[in-house]
Amino acid sequence: MSSSVRSTVFFIGAAGLAVFLLWGLAGLPDFGNFRGDYGLLLNRVGVEQTSATNIVAAVTFDYRGFDTMAEEFILFAAVLGTALLLRAQREEEEEPAEDMAQDRRPPHDSDAVRELCLGLVAPAVLFGLYVVAHGHLSPGGGFQGGVVLATAPLLMYLAGEYAGLRTLSPRTVVELAEGTGAAGYVGVGLVGLAASVSFMKNFLPLGRPGDLLSSGTILVLNFAVGFAVAAGFVLLLTEFLEQTLEVRRRSRA
């Protein structure tokens, strides 16, 4: 296709897109005038029905708990697929020709980076657990806290302690946490089905709004998602790191 034909096709397409986009934008409500009743309704009845003061958590883990389960399994499937792809490759031998200067060692990390990263490992774990545990009370929850938890082994790696990363997150523990978290979510849903009438029914005592131990299954589900997400991200990171680092090291040897 010649360049003049290509630009003609592009301009026709762009003009069509612009027309429909402007048409659609003209039909939007004014800025700040959202007209959905669902949010207003939940703001009114949510705390009473679920004891969760964070209505976002009440929606994601109670009213729309089934959707969140599917979302969790999207991540689960993505991690699984990546791990499978990278593991199959790791068996292959890589040609040592990639490095011309075999005797050159990588530069050392600075002490400042090392100390800062190592010092941040414990706060990252604590803060991650805090965000997971308070998901039903304040912004945060299993997903956000889980990723914060996953940064702890990553900080270990940034500090140059690759062996420490393995100690902090042993493969079996990580894989177990990933599976338990994902299965735990479904398990809570199934217990709800058995104890009551519907899947994902909030069957635990709700407690007092604002208490740490409140909101029934929302708290439990936050922990399940937190562990699954943290383990999933750590698995992804270690698979990538092992693929890039260990294959290279083996080909050097």
Added chain:
Amino acid sequence: MTILQAIVLLLVAAAGTGVVVTRDPLNQAVGVSFFGLLLAILFLVFQAPDVSLSAIVVGALALPLMLLLALAKIRGGAE
């Protein structure tokens, strides 16, 4: 819309355009991290702290890191 919201919206638009017009994938990975951070600030000033937290960890940390690792893998194999 407050002035702060308008400013952050413009910054996000500028950063997003910047990422798109960058040609080198390595620079793009750094740019997308900055874009993710701006997006997190955008969610914060629009009073969505839950989404903001997710945007920080995924947009500013996890995604650029995955991109960098994948780039390292590809270049290690190609050279």
